[in-house]
Amino acid sequence: MKRFAIINANILTPNDKGSPCRGEEQGKLIHAKHMLIEDGIIKMLTNDINMLPDCEKMDLDGALVTPGLVDPHTHLVHGGSREHEIPLKLDGASYMEIHHAGGGINSTVLATREASDSELKEKALNDLKHMLSLGVTTVESKSGYGLNFDDEVKTLKVSNQLNKEQPIDIIHTFMGAHSIPQEFKHDPEGYINYICNDIMPYVRKQNLAEFCDVFCEEGVFDVDQSRRILNKAKEYGYRLKLHADEIVSIGGAELAAELNAVSADHLMAVSQKGIEDLADANVVAVLLPGTSFYLGKNYAPAREMIDKEVPIALATDFNPGSCPSDNFQFIMNLGYLYLKMRPEEILTACTLNSAYSLDRGHDRGSLSINKKADFIIWNSDNLEYLMYRYGKNHVNQVWKDGKKVYGVK
Ligand code: IZC
Ligand code: ZN
Secondary structure (H helix, E strand, C coil), X not given: CCEEEEECCEEEEECCCCCCCCHHXXXXXXXXXXXXXXXCEEEEEECCHHHCCCCEEEECCCCEEEECEEECCECCCCCCCCHHHHHHHHCCCCHHHHHHCCCCHHHHHHHHHHCCHHHHHHHHHHHHHHHHHCCEEEEEEECCCCCCHHHHHHHHHHHHHHHHHCCCEEEEEEEEECCCCHHHCCCHHHHHHHHHHHHHHHXXXXXXXXXXXXXXXXXXXXXXXXXXXXXXXXXXXXXXXXXXXXXXXXXHHHHHHHCCCCEEEECCCCCHHHHHHHHHHCCEXXXXXXXXXXXXXXXXXXXXXXXXXXXXXXXCCEECCCECCCCHHHHHHHHHHCCCCCHHHHHHHHCHHHHHCCCCCCCCCCCCCCCECCEEEECCCCCHHHHHCCCCCCEEEEXXXXXXXXXXX
């Protein structure tokens, strides 16, 4: 048995009571000085050093320790990049205008279809290395740039291989309903039938993805189409997620609640009823302030959602179009500055609530007894400093399943 303890640290963690933290609970953390780890699992949190058994001890001299970050919304595996959109944007074109003119997601679909498995893998691996250095120990990864059987399966296989070949745990989501591909431009119903009948059952059967997500947005998939796709996904055994009310308020949040989705993501344009429905159904709201930042749009009403008892998670939304950054620490800064969340609420949003939004609250997301020893040792003795001093990586070491996987010293 491998047993060791970290001692004299400022350990801060959300308190897992078996469901996502909401309302006032979102901002309540537990504090301890010492943590015992056995075979990659947390066995004790204590302020009394005499409680620890005889074992190897790492003295952290007051450093902040938190759970590893869980990024629950990314479009990790994709070909190419979209810096060629910059002049269009400077001339005033919006994200949706570029999309409807055949650019945007469609240009990434072309680049992804053209890329080989190993090209996609190498590119995503580079991004994963960067994420790990920033403290991410679990990440969600969506398909949605293949938009046909072979290329959706190709990207999901790459994502599954990457899960085995580097330290971050990757949770996979099928998102064939990300956009209508050019071949089906005049037959959206034909595309919906194709993904529902041909791709979705195969992906689930091969266990290539456990979640299904839809881009429910004006001009992409409407509420009725999204409902049909997600109901079909439920039949195949997927858990549900939804890109909801990102740009226009069309009832995405209401649909996520109606279908008992695990999460509703974006919510920059969520309605009052949408907020109430999410709270009633205990759906985790995954907010993506990096997208508001990059698109120059408004931010989701996080304070109002916390007041109305909607559990909040944060994510990067890392993708080549609306958030070309995988920097989760910058998302924490935006959470404080623009979502007006308190540092304690932000930590819960990036660890325990994000783990729950991936159905992983039972084994990670907090430093609780019998959970995975996924944790970060920070170059700071307090949590507030991470939100305040932006643009710098504050990670000193990242530990995954009780093993050091990244370290500055
Ligand atoms: O590639 O533009 N919003 N999907 C929905 C995206 C952004 C990703 C992209
Ligand atoms: Zn997204």
